[in-house]
Amino acid sequence: MSQTATRLSYSKYPRSLAPNAVGQPGIQLAMLRHFAALLLCAAWMQAQTSPPASPSISGQKHSVSDEDALFPPHKLNGPTSLVRGVLKQIDPIHDQLVIRTFGGGDVRIAFDARTRLTPESAGEHVTGIRNGSVLSVDTMLRDGKLFASSVRVGVSNAAELNGQIVAFDPGRARLTLRDPISPKNIVVQVTPATTITQADKASTQTALLPGALVKVSFSATDKSAKRIEILAERGASFTFQGRILAVDLRSQTLSLSNDTDQSLRELTFGALDPQSRNLLREGDSVTIEAEFDGDRYNVRSIAPAPHNP
Numbered sequence: 001m002s003q004t005a006t007r008l009s010y011s012k013y014p015r016s017l018a019p020n021a022v023g024q025p026g027i028q029l030a031m032l033r034h035f036a037a038l039l040l041c042a043a044w045m046q047a048q049t050s051p052p053a054s055p056s057i058s059g060q061k062h063s064v065s066d067e068d069a070l071f072p073p074h075k076l077n078g079p080t081s082l083v084r085g086v087l088k089q090i091d092p093i094h095d096q097l098v099i100r101t102f103g104g105g106d107v108r109i110a111f112d113a114r115t116r117l118t119p120e121s122a123g124e125h126v127t128g129i130r131n132g133s134v135l136s137v138d139t140m141l142r143d144g145k146l147f148a149s150s151v152r153v154g155v156s157n158a159a160e161l162n163g164q165i166v167a168f169d170p171g172r173a174r175l176t177l178r179d180p181i182s183p184k185n186i187v188v189q190v191t192p193a194t195t196i197t198q199a200d201k202a203s204t205q206t207a208l209l210p211g212a213l214v215k216v217s218f219s220a221t222d223k224s225a226k227r228i229e230i231l232a233e234r235g236a237s238f239t240f241q242g243r244i245l246a247v248d249l250r251s252q253t254l255s256l257s258n259d260t261d262q263s264l265r266e267l268t269f270g271a272l273d274p275q276s277r278n279l280l281r282e283g284d285s286v287t288i289e290a291e292f293d294g295d296r297y298n299v300r301s302i303a304p305a306p307h308n309p
Contacts, residue, residue, distance in 0.1 A: 080149060081263050083107055083137045084162070087129055097126070097148060099135060101266055107255050108246060109139055111148045118152040129153055139264065141257055146245055146264070159220040161186065162231070168208040175208060175225065177216065188218045188225045198230040209233060211294030234294040240265055241287045241305055247280045254280060254299075256288065269299040276302050 085101035285305035
């Protein structure tokens with residue numbers, strides 16, 4: 001036995017707890033302390049083995065709804081614009097849809113629990129949409145960025161489309177259109193009753209040139225065009241004013257929320273000088289002069305938008 005063990009065996013109790021002539025208060029005190037130590041040890045063991053308290057109330061899980069403080073419904077109010085194209089990918093980290101729009105530009109659109117799918121897509125969730133699907137997305141501005149209020153998956157069967165003229169046969173009065181969300185070209189019949197306008201002015205069939213962007217309303221039964229609005233023709237110049245939503249330096253494109261018609265515009269700025277490119281900052285309001293070349297809008301000049309007094 002070691003020297004330390006020999007010293008401890010000299011006395012059964014420590015001096016402060018040894019019995020005295022009156023009785024044995026030292027032993028009673030030692031038993032109380034020993035009992036208290038056992039209680040503390042038992043409490044510690046129970047705390048280690050007990051499962052953590054659940055944050056739910058009455059066994060109900062918390063779910064995000066339209067009434068949730070994280071997603072106040074009033075933020076969804078405001079003008080909407082339609083973005084149509086093919087889903088390139090879903091960014092699950094930032095909760096964004098990356099869509100290749102008509103004209104070849106990529107647009108990022110945020111979504112959350114409020115984003116709804118239309119009835120033909122009922123039962124699905126936004127994150128379950130497959131890459132390559134054609135989408136029609138109703139968007140609005142929220143905190144300076146595009147937000148998807150609703151998403152429709154599939155080819156449009158509506159009697160209205162925004163497309164590009166592929167060809168026009170005046171002899172047969174057949175107008176062939178390319179719809180960005182349709183895998184095939186769409187042919188509509190131009191009749192004497194068809195109204196053709198350009199820049200809010202009456203126009204004629206001679207303005208139906210290949211490459212022009214148009215908005216067409218037609219009958220879903222016989223595909224006869226009721227109204228054709230020429231939005232842009234090759235070589236035409238346009239003035240846009242609005243907020244820059246995104247800038248892609250790699251593809252040299254920008255996304256602009258156009259204040260005039262509450263639409264989303266994809267513009268190419270490859271021809272801009274370095275000084276003008278310094279004005280391409282996300283969130284800034286700008287005035288842009290651009291030219292349509294039949295495929296896309298090319299930025300010719302850019303300036304800060306004038307502030308309203």
